[in-house]
Every structure is written in C-alpha cells, then in structure tokens.
Amino acid sequence: MTRKIPFVFKHSRAENLCLTAAVALVLLMCGVVGGGTQFARGIPSSRTLRSMGRIYMAYGDYAKARPFLEQALDTATKANAADTEVCSCLIDLAWLYNSEGKLADAEKMCELGWKLQEKAYYKEHPYIAYTLRLLSSVYQGQGKYKQAKAALDRAMEIMLKCHPADDQVMAPFYVDIGKLMAAQGDFSEAETRYLQAMQLVNNSYGPEHLYTASVLGDVAGLYVQEARYAEAESLIGRTLAIQERIYGADHYLLVPAWLTMARISRARMDFDGAEKLLQKALAAVEKKQGMTHPLAGRILNALGELYFAQGRFTEAESACRQAAQVLENSLGPENDATAMAYNNLAKLYIRQAKYAQAQDLCQRALTSLENAFNPNHPDIAEVLNTLAQVYQQTGNAAEAERVVKRMDEITLHRQVTYGPVAKAE
16 A cells, blocks of 8 residues: 555654654665665665655655655666556655645556556555545546546445445545545535544544544534534644644644634634734745645635735735736646636726626636536635626626526525535634
C-alpha cells in the first residue's frame, strides 16, 4: 500500500532533530548506513529514496520530498526494478504532486501506476482500490466530479469484495465519499458517511490520533457549510488541539483547520479574527508551496469575500483579482473554485457599474458550475443571485425575475431534500 506514513514530530528544534533521526533510521533499516553496498557505491535503492521522500511528505515538506521521489522513479526504471516497485514510485509521486497542487502531473502518475498495478497484481487487488482513492481525490481537485465519483465507486466495489463494510480499513473510503458528497452539495449523505467513518476511526485509532483529528476537521467543514457553527467550532477545536500537540502551533498542515475557524469567525461577524486566521494560512502556504498553489488562490478568494463584507472594496478587488488569476492558472478557467472567484469579482464589478464585465463573469461561472454539479447545487444559487443583481441594475426586469425564480426553486428543493438551513449564530 502506498499511503502516507503517519510519522509524528515535534516543532522547531525538536522537529529538526526528530526528522534527522527518522531519516537516519530509514537509512539504517534499508542498509544504507553500516555497510549497505548500494549506498557505498553512491547509489541508494529506489525503496530507500521513497522511504526518505515519504518522511518529508508526512510532515508537509514537499519540496524536500520531491527530489527523493523523482530520483526513486528514475532509479527503479533504470534498474529494471519489479513492476510492483515501479508502481510504488509512480503512486508516491502522484501523492506528492497532488499535495503540491500539480494535478495534471498527479493524474498522469496515478493512471500510469494504476495500469501497472493491474499488470503486477490483478484488477481487483486492494492496492488498486487505494490508487483509485487517490485518483478520485485528484479528479475532485480538478473539478471533475463525475470522474471522481466513478473512481471512488470502483474503489469501494473492490474493497467490499475483500473486507466487510464495518472493517476499519474502510474508514478512509467513507471519509472520501463524505468529502465528495459535501463538495457536490449532498450534505445529508456526506454526514452519514463521515459518521460511519468516525465510528471506525474511534474504534481503531482512538480519539487522540492524528487521523481522528483529520476526520473531525472534515466533519467540522461540513457543519460550516450547513451553518451549524457551534458543532463545527467544537470539532475543529479538538482537531487543532491534537494537531498542535503533534506539529506545533504554526505548522503548514494546520492550514485546513485555520480556514474552517476563519469561516466560523466570519459567520459570527468576528472579521478581525477571521482575517488573522486567513493571513496566517496564506503566509504558511506561500512559505511552503508558493503563491501559485491552488490553496493560495482559495485563501485569497476567502480574503476577498471578507474584505467585501467589511466594505473594504479596494482590498477586496485586489484579493479577488489575484485569486481568480491563481486559480485560473493552476486549476483552469472551468474549475468550480475558479468559478466562485469569478463570482466574487463580479460582485465588485457591479459596485463599479461595470455590468457587462460582471455579467460575463457570472455566465462563465454558471457554465462551469452547471457542468460540474447537479442543477440544485448551492454554489449555482449563489452565482444566480449575483446575476440577478446585474439584471436589476441594468433594468432587465424579465431576466431578473427568471433568475430569481430559478434561485427560489433551488432553495425550495434543498429545503425539501435536506431541511431548512440554520441561521448564523
């Protein structure tokens, strides 16, 4: 299996000491230290290189992991290593590229690894299910939700042939289904899957484990989408307590938790608290991944929304423009994250009476979202709301009425399907 290894480190100086010790241990275990013949010739094995790369990946040091993992694939290929080893090299690189936001590269590596796995094992081997999980995550990042669901459905089909539904190894698959359903606006199904996973996670890992914290953070993010802020705050507080104890208070891997906390703060009108969290997250992403990473674009978009809500329109426009550029370059103009950045920029254009530009951005956003999601997705309703404002400001009453009617239909459908949305606290 080629999953990330859950190494545990402390922060600052202790972090560096532990990281060094872990690398040394890997070298020793792989025969690199103490007379390993390959290392004596200056040629570490692909397995050794992968192990070292995984250590850095587990701690979010992707730039340090990359040369080890890329060299591992090169070494395995040149040495005519077994297909199983080449598979592992390809899939480890896919994990890395996915984490770095290099989604096209991640997709390529993952698909190559998947095909080779089918040759090395058999088409329904559990290893292939884990690779399909990863491929589903890549597709979701690209906004290819139909492909993401197909890959995850196939992964589940494989796993359920060799494991019962309540086996602890099924937990990550339920988590991934929860993430996918939440992204598609099916909050009820997402919660069902998350709770199914949480029961297995608590039984197998325990309430204080790092993976438990990660799942709690995912559930908190879902509750924020549903405006269940008190429940979200309780869960994300538990997530942060565990993650800070392991990584330290300012580590890059805490960014998702900070973003959830920022959304809660904004909903409660604590704009200063939300801005501090978003700026902290942006600085961490810039330092570790650079400002071209899709996550930087998402944070900038959140900052733009926050500034707009405060009436800080100059800062909002700057953040939204930068967000749209980063997301367009990294994910493409038809990605749903890019679409929401266009929508935020359109709101600013309405304020500036740039109605033609605002309408164009809304139409582009709407096309992307309608291609990605079902017709009743909440993001579609949000863009329709912006488009209705354009028509109202330009005196196009008939189009404004049509758009508002469609918004109301989405709202009614979601209330009937999922129940009324809670109000911000």
